[in-house]
Amino acid sequence: MSFQLIDRIAVEDEGEGPVVVCVHGLGGSSNTYTPLMPALARHRVVRIDLPGSGRSQRAEGPLSIERYVQTVLSVCERLGIARAHWVGHSMGTIVCQHIAAAHPKCVASLALFGPLIAPPDAARTAMKARADKARGGAVGMHEITQALLQGAISADTRQRLPVAVAFVRESLMRQEGEAYARSCEALAGAQPAAVENIEAAVLLVTGDEDGVAPPQAVRAMADRLHRAASKRVVVLPKCGHWTPVERPDECQRELREFLAAQARS
Numbered sequence: 001m002s003f004q005l006i007d008r009i010a011v012e013d014e015g016e017g018p019v020v021v022c023v024h025g026l027g028g029s030s031n032t033y034t035p036l037m038p039a040l041a042r043h044r045v046v047r048i049d050l051p052g053s054g055r056s057q058r059a060e061g062p063l064s065i066e067r068y069v070q071t072v073l074s075v076c077e078r079l080g081i082a083r084a085h086w087v088g089h090s091m092g093t094i095v096c097q098h099i100a101a102a103h104p105k106c107v108a109s110l111a112l113f114g115p116l117i118a119p120p121d122a123a124r125t126a127m128k129a130r131a132d133k134a135r136g137g138a139v140g141m142h143e144i145t146q147a148l149l150q151g152a153i154s155a156d157t158r159q160r161l162p163v164a165v166a167f168v169r170e171s172l173m174r175q176e177g178e179a180y181a182r183s184c185e186a187l188a189g190a191q192p193a194a195v196e197n198i199e200a201a202v203l204l205v206t207g208d209e210d211g212v213a214p215p216q217a218v219r220a221m222a223d224r225l226h227r228a229a230s231k232r233v234v235v236l237p238k239c240g241h242w243t244p245v246e247r248p249d250e251c252q253r254e255l256r257e258f259l260a261a262q263a264r265s
Contacts (some may be wrong), residue, residue, distance in 0.1 A: 004170045007071075007074070008051075008058055008059055009046070009048060009071060009075060010049040011046065011075055012047040012172065013045075014040075014045055014264075015040065015041070015043055017043045018044070018047050019045075019046065019083070019084035019085065020086075021084045022036075022046065022092075023048065023078065023085075023086065023087070024047075024088075024089055024090075024092050025114065026090060026183055026193075027171055027175055027180065028053065028054075028092070029054030029055070029171060029174075030047035030048065031167075032245065033087065035248035036244055036255055038252055039255045041191045042043050043085075045083070045115050046076070046079065046192050048075055050071065050095075050112070050183075051063055051067060051237055053175065053183060058115070061114045061180070062185070062186075063182040063183055063185065063186040064189060065186060065187075065190045066098075068155040069095055069098050069102075072108070072221060076106070082105075082106065083105065083106055083108055084108060085101065085107075085108045085109045086107055087112075088110070088111075088112050088113065089242075090113075090116070090212060090213070091190070093113070094114060094116065094117070094118065094163070094190050094192075094193070097110070097115075097193035101194045104197075104200070107200045108221065109200050109202040109203075109259070109262045110198070110200050111254075112202065113205045113206075114206055114207070114213045114243050115204050115206065115213050116212060116217065117190040117192045117221055117224075118162055118190050119187060120185045123188075123212075125188075127187050127188035128188050130144055130181075130184045131182070131185050132181070134178070134180045134184060135178060136177065140177055141172065141173060141177050141180065142173065145169055145173050149165060149168065149169060152241045153168060153190060153240040153241065153245075153246055154238050154240040155209070156239060157246045164245050168242050168245060179239055188216045188246065195225060196223070196224055197226065197227060198225055198227060199227050201228060201229040201230040201231070201261070202221055202222075202230070203229045203231075203254060204218050204230050204232065204233045204235070205233075206233075206234075206236070206243065206263065207236050207238075207243055207247070208236065209238065209239060217220065218235075229265075230261075234250075236251075
């Protein structure tokens with residue numbers, strides 16, 4: 001595995017084969033995809049910590065979906081990647097959608113976990129309030145984490161999978177307050193991509209207890225993918241918003257089968 005910093009952006013690059021680029025969500029990092037790596041064993045996998053997140057927290061200036069898109073495309077250019085399968089989680093799915101809509105030649109397929117086109121107005125307001133709390137430092141991040149452990153993962157996960165709970169808790173608590181606040185503001189300002197223009201095959205995976213990407217919203221999103229080569233919606237039972245972490249076996253299976261279908265097409 002190769003680790004490098006590209007313009008202060010932390011990038012992990014490992015394996016050989018068709019390229020898969022992974023884009024994490026708010027409060028996540030490249031580690032969000034560690035549970036899915038067995039499904040990507042025959043691929044070259046590039047995992048990027050977005051500006052303001054994980055090991056890329058030193059990125060300066062305002063953050064936005066547009067900046068994330070340009071950062072990810074710049075990393076791909078530096079690594080000589082012209083086309084890839086894209087895997088996104090939560091906020092990262094918005095980034096992937098913008099790339100697929102505006103740069104279709106770069107996208108072989110999209111696998112989106114906990115997908116949303118853009119936050120509703122109530123969520124935008126909540127994101128701004130969360131940003132203010134995050135600027136309170138460790139105390140604010142602790143309060144945010146405790147609330148998200150109750151609201152973003154399922155009751156079944158909290159009861160049966162303490163390691164998954166610990167993973168999400170550590171992912172959130174490791175975020176630096178000011179950087180996380182700017183990430184919240186990026187999501188609050190997110191504008192929808194022209195999803196009707198996406199031509200690649202799309203896999204949409206959510207949990208039946210996902211309040212960020214509820215099944216009805218994900219199905220409505222699928223209905224807007226008029227030009228997609230194919231589309232599949234999967235709703236995982238007793239699962240919240242952190243699908244790759246809460247239900248890794250099921251997510252691995254869906255991702256493996258999806259990528260195998262793209263290889264055959």
